[in-house]
Amino acid sequence: MNTSYAKWTLFIAAIVVFVLTIWYSDILIEKIAQDERNKVSIWANAIQRKATLVKYTNDFFEKVRAEEQYKAEMMAKAFQRINTATGHEDISFYTELISNNQSIPYILADKDGNITATKNLDEAYLKTINTPEKFFNALNKENYNVIPINYYKNFYVYLYYKESHIYTQLRDVLNDLLESFISEIVENSSSVPVIVTDSTQKNILAYGNINPYYIKDSNFMQASIASMQSENPPIKISIGLNNEGYVFYQESYILKNLRIFPIIQIILVLIFTTIAYLLFNFAWRSEKNQIWVGMSKETAHQLGTPLSSLMAWTEILRSENINPNIVVEIEKDIARLETITQRFSKIGSTPNLRAENIQEVILNFITYFKTRTSSKIAFHIDFPEKPIIIEINKYLFEWVIENLCKNAVDAMNGKGTITISILETKKHIEIDVKDTGKGIDSKAQKKIFKPGYTTKNRGWGLGLTLAQRIIKNYHNGSLEIKSSIPFKETVLRIKLKKLKKKK
Template identity: 40%
Template sequence: MDFKPKRKTTNILLLISAFVIVSLILWNTNVFFEKFKDEERKKIEIWASAQTELLQSSVEDELGNLPLIVMANNTSTPMILVNKDGAIKPHNIDEKLANDSIQLQRLIKKFAKENEPIESVEEGEVLQTIYYGNSEVINKLKFYPIALLLIFLLFGTVIYFVFKSYRASEQNKVWAGMAKETAHQIGTPLTSLLGWNELLKSEHIKEEITIEIDKDIDRLKTITERFSKIGSVPELHVYDVVLETKKAFDYLKRRSSKLIHFSMNSGNEEIPVMLNPPLYNWSIENLVKNGIDAMKGKGNISVDIEQKGNMVNVLISDTGHGLPKSEFKNIFNPGYTTKKRGWGLGLSLVKRIIEEYHSGKIRVLSSSKDGTIMQISLKIFK
């Protein structure tokens, strides 16, 4: 049964629902903002009326102290009053700005753009004009939709990465399961091959043949062990990194084209390192094979082992076509490959073996049209 169409439809519906919800919230916020601005304007109009009454009457009038009370209650909205004679009176504005005539003129222009000025008119004559800006609450509300969108984006990003991590974990479990099943399946014919080889020995077949078969059987054992360890934490023990590197290097040397020249420089000194030989050798083989592929089966492959302080560096060099510097990090990503055939899992597997299992480092030391040098760095056991 194919679940992909259902999953695709569900994703589309979720996307549409999220878009509708966000649109409704933004629309509702905008409506609330406009309504709040209308209420603010009504408040200013009442204040303007109180100001007009105050100009035309005295405190002994029948209105009493009502205009003064109305005016005193408005402490949040910045305003500038311009009388008919041009006199300017700021209200709820910072003292420094209030004493600066140039800044006041700028504020008048700014307020006029934000809100339509309110005129106090008496018998056809404009007594004063009130220029008012947005209160602190309105200014904060203006940024509310942006803050809301950022929260949605942050929330969506977190969900995306959690889901992506979950999917990656599930895929890793599938790959680990397939690897272990492969190791299990190889075990049955491998046991049979051991029996058949013993039978050949008893038939006095050429010893060289049975020896080579034993080598290939051992190779299959190593491959089986490698696959069986995928998905679990391997055990590390102290081994000579020079000897283990030489084993992997020599194996490929014997089975590669005569057009490839192999060389290894390590000195005679043992270098103890905490290793899991099957996995470490797998890494060396992958790097050497990549070098052979880059050279298209013809060129030089060399391995140099050198100590630097408490670290040992294993350098694998080839004379292939090289890599652009922009791809130095990408080559370790799962799925990355420059080959027409291949899954792009080799180098990502090497990175995991060296860095996660052996607490080392692997990187492209250098690369040009003359070749590439890969470097593995491991801590020396003391």
């Protein structure tokens, strides 16, 4: 009862600790997870705002570029107008338009590459294009825009111009801004896995917090993009003049690990509880075993002294001319007591298993037991013809058979039939002890092998417990109730492993 109470106490305490641990951990995990979600949300909002800023900046640069294009076209028209103006026409507006240009570098040349005018180009650069050949080489290498100017009839000159110095500086700033922007995306402080693609969402421009080993695996990256898109909508960004890109991201590794942490925690708590229970159970069984062993050793010791005396008394009786049959029967009982002493002395020690003829061992016991039971008890034996040899401890095994037979006699109230049969299977030897007694109800079947359970007024409830321990612990077999039909038959089965054949 105390053991059952202790087990339930341990179980309830484990459940309470488990629930409290999970509850408190869940609160902490939810707070950490919320912080992680807030970080990702702040990061995503910051990226969105900066993407908007970059887009505005890009739009502004596009306007500047369009404005410079317009100025260059106006200068081309001014050159053309100056050339076609009559002597009385006022061309000061056109000359001022050309002279006020302080930012757009341009070159005016004919179709053969002869330069007639330049503006906003330094002297060192002009020396590199001072011949038509050098000039045409520069046109092929550099990003010049050209506007043809019709001077008269079929004669054309050409206005070559590049982006202004101011625009070049602004473009460099824009490029630095874009590089910085993308770096901030992929090297985020929130440890968020990120992939930046172009407008097709196929070509990867940058990535962050992703194992570089997988970057070369296109299937993995496309699967990652699809997974990220299912978690969060991609952020649309501007990545240059008239170019767009997308930022794909997912929750951080910390947040993902936090999601599986409760499962890991549950497994650890279950492992801890199981180990604690097994250790407690082992300690309890060890203590119980020590009690069994101590009782058995003490019983064997107590029986040893009177046995020696009884053996001496038989010698005295034999010398007194007492009926020899009486002395023989007394010697049989003394031998039986000696066997019982041997049984108790072997409990707790490693039993010496020997190959024995199982039919012979059982028959020898039945021969002795029949003479000490009622004549109304019939014994039936159903054994195979060939001898069955298995490894047993003869003294302990006889004890088990004796216990089962005595219980059968008690169950039949001194009248009935006991049948002992042996069945040989492929791997086991099955020994059935059947009686025609009152049977064992289903409730009792669950408790019959537990220490202290008995239906007798003066019983200790140890017989079947010891019998099962002998078969299970010393012979690596099993003892169980096969079937029980009240007042018809009750069968207890011993199952032992067959002796391995020597190769």
